[in-house]
Amino acid sequence: MPQLGFLHGRAWAALLGQLRRPPGAVCIGAVRSHSQVAEATLASQLKPHKEKPNFILKTPKGTRDFSPQQMVVREKILDMVVSCFKRHGAKRLDTPAFELKEMLTERYGEDSGLIYDLKDQGGELLSLRYDLTVPFARYLAMNKVKKMKRYHVGKVWRRESPTIVQGRYREFCQCDFDIAGHFDPMIPDAECVKIMCEILSGLQLGDFLIKMSWKDVRHEMVAKRGLAPEVADRIGDYVQCHGGVSLVEDMLQDPELSRNKQALEGLGDLKLLFDYLTLFGIAEKISFDLSLARGLDYYTGVIYEAVLLQTPAQAGEEPLNVGSVAAGGRYDGLVGMFDPKGHTVPCVGLSIGVERIFSIVEQRMKTFGEKIRTTETQVFVATPQKNFLRERLKLIAELWDAGIKAELMYKNNPKLLTQLHYSEDMGIPLVVIIGEQELKEGFIKLRSVASREEVAIKRENLVAEIQKRLSES
Amino acid sequence: MPQLGFLHGRAWAALLGQLRRPPGAVCIGAVRSHSQVAEATLASQLKPHKEKPNFILKTPKGTRDFSPQQMVVREKILDMVVSCFKRHGAKRLDTPAFELKEMLTERYGEDSGLIYDLKDQGGELLSLRYDLTVPFARYLAMNKVKKMKRYHVGKVWRRESPTIVQGRYREFCQCDFDIAGHFDPMIPDAECVKIMCEILSGLQLGDFLIKMSWKDVRHEMVAKRGLAPEVADRIGDYVQCHGGVSLVEDMLQDPELSRNKQALEGLGDLKLLFDYLTLFGIAEKISFDLSLARGLDYYTGVIYEAVLLQTPAQAGEEPLNVGSVAAGGRYDGLVGMFDPKGHTVPCVGLSIGVERIFSIVEQRMKTFGEKIRTTETQVFVATPQKNFLRERLKLIAELWDAGIKAELMYKNNPKLLTQLHYSEDMGIPLVVIIGEQELKEGFIKLRSVASREEVAIKRENLVAEIQKRLSES
Numbered sequence: 001m002p003q004l005g006f007l008h009g010r011a012w013a014a015l016l017g018q019l020r021r022p023p024g025a026v027c028i029g030a031v032r033s034h035s036q037v038a039e040a041t042l043a044s045q046l047k048p049h050k051e052k053p054n055f056i057l058k059t060p061k062g063t064r065d066f067s068p069q070q071m072v073v074r075e076k077i078l079d080m081v082v083s084c085f086k087r088h089g090a091k092r093l094d095t096p097a098f099e100l101k102e103m104l105t106e107r108y109g110e111d112s113g114l115i116y117d118l119k120d121q122g123g124e125l126l127s128l129r130y131d132l133t134v135p136f137a138r139y140l141a142m143n144k145v146k147k148m149k150r151y152h153v154g155k156v157w158r159r160e161s162p163t164i165v166q167g168r169y170r171e172f173c174q175c176d177f178d179i180a181g182h183f184d185p186m187i188p189d190a191e192c193v194k195i196m197c198e199i200l201s202g203l204q205l206g207d208f209l210i211k212m213s214w215k216d217v218r219h220e221m222v223a224k225r226g227l228a229p230e231v232a233d234r235i236g237d238y239v240q241c242h243g244g245v246s247l248v249e250d251m252l253q254d255p256e257l258s259r260n261k262q263a264l265e266g267l268g269d270l271k272l273l274f275d276y277l278t279l280f281g282i283a284e285k286i287s288f289d290l291s292l293a294r295g296l297d298y299y300t301g302v303i304y305e306a307v308l309l310q311t312p313a314q315a316g317e318e319p320l321n322v323g324s325v326a327a328g329g330r331y332d333g334l335v336g337m338f339d340p341k342g343h344t345v346p347c348v349g350l351s352i353g354v355e356r357i358f359s360i361v362e363q364r365m366k367t368f369g370e371k372i373r374t375t376e377t378q379v380f381v382a383t384p385q386k387n388f389l390r391e392r393l394k395l396i397a398e399l400w401d402a403g404i405k406a407e408l409m410y411k412n413n414p415k416l417l418t419q420l421h422y423s424e425d426m427g428i429p430l431v432v433i434i435g436e437q438e439l440k441e442g443f444i445k446l447r448s449v450a451s452r453e454e455v456a457i458k459r460e461n462l463v464a465e466i467q468k469r470l471s472e473s
Numbered sequence: 474m475p476q477l478g479f480l481h482g483r484a485w486a487a488l489l490g491q492l493r494r495p496p497g498a499v500c501i502g503a504v505r506s507h508s509q510v511a512e513a514t515l516a517s518q519l520k521p522h523k524e525k526p527n528f529i530l531k532t533p534k535g536t537r538d539f540s541p542q543q544m545v546v547r548e549k550i551l552d553m554v555v556s557c558f559k560r561h562g563a564k565r566l567d568t569p570a571f572e573l574k575e576m577l578t579e580r581y582g583e584d585s586g587l588i589y590d591l592k593d594q595g596g597e598l599l600s601l602r603y604d605l606t607v608p609f610a611r612y613l614a615m616n617k618v619k620k621m622k623r624y625h626v627g628k629v630w631r632r633e634s635p636t637i638v639q640g641r642y643r644e645f646c647q648c649d650f651d652i653a654g655h656f657d658p659m660i661p662d663a664e665c666v667k668i669m670c671e672i673l674s675g676l677q678l679g680d681f682l683i684k685m686s687w688k689d690v691r692h693e694m695v696a697k698r699g700l701a702p703e704v705a706d707r708i709g710d711y712v713q714c715h716g717g718v719s720l721v722e723d724m725l726q727d728p729e730l731s732r733n734k735q736a737l738e739g740l741g742d743l744k745l746l747f748d749y750l751t752l753f754g755i756a757e758k759i760s761f762d763l764s765l766a767r768g769l770d771y772y773t774g775v776i777y778e779a780v781l782l783q784t785p786a787q788a789g790e791e792p793l794n795v796g797s798v799a800a801g802g803r804y805d806g807l808v809g810m811f812d813p814k815g816h817t818v819p820c821v822g823l824s825i826g827v828e829r830i831f832s833i834v835e836q837r838m839k840t841f842g843e844k845i846r847t848t849e850t851q852v853f854v855a856t857p858q859k860n861f862l863r864e865r866l867k868l869i870a871e872l873w874d875a876g877i878k879a880e881l882m883y884k885n886n887p888k889l890l891t892q893l894h895y896s897e898d899m900g901i902p903l904v905v906i907i908g909e910q911e912l913k914e915g916f917i918k919l920r921s922v923a924s925r926e927e928v929a930i931k932r933e934n935l936v937a938e939i940q941k942r943l944s945e946s
Binding site: 060390 | 528530531532533534536537538539540541544545547548559560561562563564565566567568569570571572573575576589590591592593594596597599601611612614615616623628630632644652654656657660661663664667671748749752753754811813847848849850862863866867870873874876877878879880883884885
């Protein structure tokens with residue numbers, strides 16, 4: 001996919017470009033000041049506290065806060081994922097964080113013990129959602145929707161033993177894309193695999209492989225299509241080799257398998273899927289893998305899972321499987337479990353494991369010492385004068401009203417150097433400097449932080465000049 | 474604020490422009506098809522169901538799903554709110570959906586009974602967050618952050634009796650902006666009020682007023698500054714008149730009040746706030762209101778609340794208070810409640826009630842019969858030929874890889890008319906039509922859905938031509 005790689009490479013470079021900022025001392029927030037408020041609160045600090053906290057300050061086990069630095073990276077990753085979902089024509093859906101407990105019961109097999117229940121405080125019994133798939137199926141059944149292509153980005157909760165080092169948490173974000181409806185075979189399935197490839201290529205996380213689970217296909221054929229177990233095992237023999245489309249071709253040529261109608265049909269579906277993946281230019285990314293036994297209870301067909309072969313930081317080393325970053329599959333029976341009459345809506349979908357991707361990108365940025373801009377501020381409004389707060393406030397309101405992102409210091413008389421340092425540290429490109437003499441003459445100084453160049457601009461042309469500079473950069 | 478009004482007016486018009494789509498029959502998803510999968514699932518429908526659902530299909534009380542149509546409107550509103558927060562230099566923060574139960578205990582006074590607790594399944598006792606303010610204070614104390622300007626968009630949960638008609642839910646979204654730190658008086662407070670005005674002007678919800686609660690200021694002066702209650706009541710007399718900066722001036726002239734040092738100081742702060750709001754051009758939007766008694770337990774200073782005076786749909790009628798759409802205030806003591814040594818960080822902030830705003834915009838769109846595009850698809854790939862799925866798949870992959878948003882029908886042999894109708898219904902601007910004869914000659918037809926004009930494009934120029942057309946529109 002040279003075009004895709006190129007396009008997304010540019011996008012990624014742009015992302016990194018946006019994330020980088022000139023080095024300098026880190027400065028959180030704005031400058032300190034001593035003020036009436038400060039004195040008032042200082043006084044209250046000296047008073048003995050009624051409610052001295054007697055607990056450890058922490059977030060619940062397996063959860064975490066996201067700092068502004070982390071949020072910038074997360075949002076860029078989510079934007080790339082969502083823009084891919086939109087490229088494929090998906091609509092956005094949202095569902096509540098909790099469901100009636102009975103909606104989730106018996107959907108997840110032995111994993112059901114990991115569901116967070118809410119306390120019975122009167123009324124309905126509720127549970128936090130465990131994934132976004134079951135709420136989607138509930139939505140389809142409840143609204144009698146027979147076909148829909150939707151995406152959903154949201155948090156889910158699982159009471160797992162958190163192994164933070166692997167990017168596993170009890171609260172985590174899922175990005176799901178699903179296609180529901182009766183369609184011709186393998187076309188939506190192929191699109192889901194294509195989406196996985198586009199997202200993983202676009203994020204430039206390194207080489208990856210999409211593994212298809214044979215176990216479930218085998219189960220499908222044996223249990224649902226009546227394939228004799230010995231024939232299925234024969235297929236299994238082939239699949240243990242790993243392989244792609246050529247393996248399917250070999251199997252279709254096998255005299256024993258080709259005698260069996262169901263095997264031929266199943267292989268026909270697989271061949272069709274590989275055909276479509278070949279047309280999409282991604283067949284070489286796919287491999288069957290019998291050892292892959294993943295899959296939630298509700299899956300009914302082919303399951304696929306994307307694994308990274310190495311992290312970019314480890315380039316040059318032996319390719320290393322760092323685990324699953326995306327997974328998906330077919331679940332044709334789930335909607336029917338919610339429908340009062342058992343009417344089914346076949347579904348296929350995928351889920352992007354953004355937490356793990358986020359861990360990898362964060363680790364990479366640490367390795368390369370990347371600095372991140374956590375605000376988008378374009379202009380800082382400064383002054384070297386004392387008692388010029390009113391002038392600063394009037395001017396900054398004008399900038400805000402013109403849609404320009406601007407900040408100032410919440411201090412009556414800040415030092416000019418402090419204001420300039422803050423602008424530099426925060427990566428703000430422009431500084432407006434209001435001087436008494438210039439203002440009398442109708443001018444304002446505009447400083448470029450990168451070049452440290454300053455020019456005097458006519459007061460009435462200031463907004464236009466700033467907008468011109470920002471549009472050029 | 475003529476400039477602000479103009480800018481945001483344009484933005485709003487652009488939003489409505491984006492939301493509108495040509496009228497036509499509604500068509501959810503893609504076309505129907507009969508396929509192997511369909512037959513397979515049909516067969517499974519005929520089998521008796523093991524787990525026939527014996528529950529009512531619904532979302533928990535006070536919660537709801539958001540359909541794609543609703544999500545489009547919500548996202549546009551949230552985008553406008555967030556872009557205002559960014560314009561004021563805020564960083565984004567995120568915290569878990571639940572906190573340790575003890576973090577929330579005793580923070581909300583009598584409202585504490587509305588907190589959702591999680592079931593004790595072993596381990597920590599947890600509660601769903603009730604707002605975004607307490608988690609922010611916990612974050613500041615936990616990370617010893619002394620100053621920060623952050624925004625947070627997220628869901629919160631309250632076990633209230635839902636009165637859906639007023640846009641009140643048990644799960645709802647909050648958009649918070651807060652400034653933490655020791656600064657010179659009233660500068661951050663004024664910025665918070667300015668942000669409220671910018672957002673409400675920008676969303677064009679009609680005329681609004683920001684009411685300041687006097688009750689809490691009075692409490693502040695009496696309890697914390699030692700103002701004699703009779704002097705405070707004297708102030709109260711003034712405030713019952715309603716009023717803005719002129720009222721504060723009158724009070725400063727009052728012989729009884731001006732004899733009292735604390736009253737002078739308090740009035741000085743109020744005057745300062747009005748001064749800054751005047752510089753920001755929004756003083757006429759502010760009114761004191763003694764009747765306003767809102768305020769969560771943790772507020773310590775001035776509280777403000779924005780109310781809409783009428784809904785745009787009711788223009789011409791008597792102005793009607795449709796209730797609060799934004800609220801905020803100062804809470805200087807909250808961080809200290811979390812800090813082991815009781816160190817405080819003064820804070821001021823605001824919260825936008827997006828659910829109510831969303832209800833108003835949704836109602837308005839229903840009234841005006843606005844149609845909404847729920848996808849961003851730019852090109853539909855169609856064919857009049859039978860057995861041309863492979864050509865469609867190859868071509869659409871090329872579009873996707875070039876970053877073009879494209880869809881096709883998941884059917885081997887869809888009818889051309891069905892494909893064109895779908896494109897029209899969904900508001901997709903361009904259709905690529907692959908014909909057998911044209912393809913042999915190296916051409917593809919490109920159809921503009923609006924004008925129904927069709928032109929033949931050289932196959933190799935197709936992507937460039939589509940990109941050109943999309944950039945022009």
